[in-house]
Amino acid sequence: MRLTEPVILQTLMQWRTRIAAATWIVVRDTHAAEDIFQNVAVKAITRDVQFDSEAALISWAFITARREGIDWLRRHARESLALDDELMTLMEQEWQLKSQRAPAEKI
Numbered sequence: 001m002r003l004t005e006p007v008i009l010q011t012l013m014q015w016r017t018r019i020a021a022a023t024w025i026v027v028r029d030t031h032a033a034e035d036i037f038q039n040v041a042v043k044a045i046t047r048d049v050q051f052d053s054e055a056a057l058i059s060w061a062f063i064t065a066r067r068e069g070i071d072w073l074r075r076h077a078r079e080s081l082a083l084d085d086e087l088m089t090l091m092e093q094e095w096q097l098k099s100q101r102a103p104a105e106k107i
Contacts (some may be wrong), residue, residue: 003051011054012041018029036068043106057095 003011012019016037021034040061051057094104 001052003054003057005045007054008044008051008057009041011057012037012044015058015061019061023065023069023083026066027072032072033069036065038066039068081099 019040020033020037023036024030027036043064044051044057044061049060053058086107
């Protein structure tokens with residue numbers, strides 16, 4: 001017997017903490033882990049995935065969450081953590097103004 005949508009959601013919500021925790025181990029970001037869990041729940045009910053048992057659903061959810069976590073890491077690894085060029089220019093101008101106003105230090 002295939003699981004119905006309400007049963008799928010109920011089962012996933014019962015396992016939510018464990019699935020999100022397993023995802024956190026991959027991404028090390030609480031908010032991302034929760035977002036990934038929500039994506040997994042949406043996929044479970046909107047995609048053409050059918051589950052014959054709760055065990056199959058949970059196994060699929062853990063595997064899917066892990067894969068999404070790895071994809072999340074790949075996407076964020078490409079993001080630059082440096083300051084924006086415009087911000088750096090403003091900071092440099094501010095430093096120059098401060099250095100011009102400050103009295104010269106004697107060596």
